[in-house]
Amino acid sequence: MKTITILSGKGGAGKSTLTASIAVMLAENNKIVAVDCDADAPNLALVLGLNEEEFDRWEPLNTGQKAQISLNKCQSLKFCPKCQVNKYCLDTCNYSAITWNMHEEIPEINEMLCTGCGACLITCPTKSIEMKEVENASIGVGKTHYGFPIVSGQLKVGESGSGKVVNTLKARAAEIADKISADYMVIDAAAGIGCPVIASVRGSDYVILVTEPTTVAFLDFKRAIELIDHFNIPCGVVINKWGINRDFSYQLQNYFQNNQIPLLGMIPYDMRFVEALINLKPAVVYEPNFRNVFTEIMNNCLFEMDKI
């Protein structure tokens, strides 16, 4: 099985639109599994017309940790007189997750702010703080109207640990891929270059980077390609909204040519893409005339992968 990850440095560049159409087209002649690894803002299933209630199942995921104070230990401050004054844990927490309850003379943790970094464990002189596992996300498995399975994750509000959530999503998708002997796993990564993106990209056979002809998107693209280079994963690029800035579109094409980055295709700026999103349909399904655009991108991608 080959894994193709689609990502963009900038949010809103058209990642999910491209992923949905490529997935639908690949599934016409192959067995595939789609994975939405943007656990902070998952929308691939919706773009494929599948809403939350239509998933076969949702399971809770406990990949997050929060600090928890044992007040019995902490209140034995007679063993740690300095702490009453210094309040080490308060000073340690860079996220202001620990506050001091003046009435009861105890520290309190705001779970919403605690990132589970564990720093307060180290500085607490009485070893009163420990980490507890918390349910921070849910993972859904469903079948799209186009016949292929989809795995999607949803981080709970205020929770962190999306990198670990992505690892779990990929592992679950790999189990399904094994069962159906999938030819491809198609991953819709989060935007940016952070932890969930790194977790999405790691182990991929090929990365499709989506950008648009704007300075902001280009700067984000350059950061994203540094990340891909770091992991030494072959990649190609797709210019979305080609034509919103023709001069810049041509400059981008030159840049990719000069830097030997394969240009897999260009998606024109067209309001029918917005209409497809509104109607919860992949662009190739909503407007069959778009098939040429996505066929070119898919074939170029498969051609580049064959060279690996």
Ligand code: SF4
């Ligand atoms: S684990 Fe980190 S974020 Fe949470 S309370 Fe301790 S220092 Fe603050």
Ligand code: SF4
């Ligand atoms: S550092 Fe430890 S002993 Fe001191 S106030 Fe915080 S939890 Fe209590």
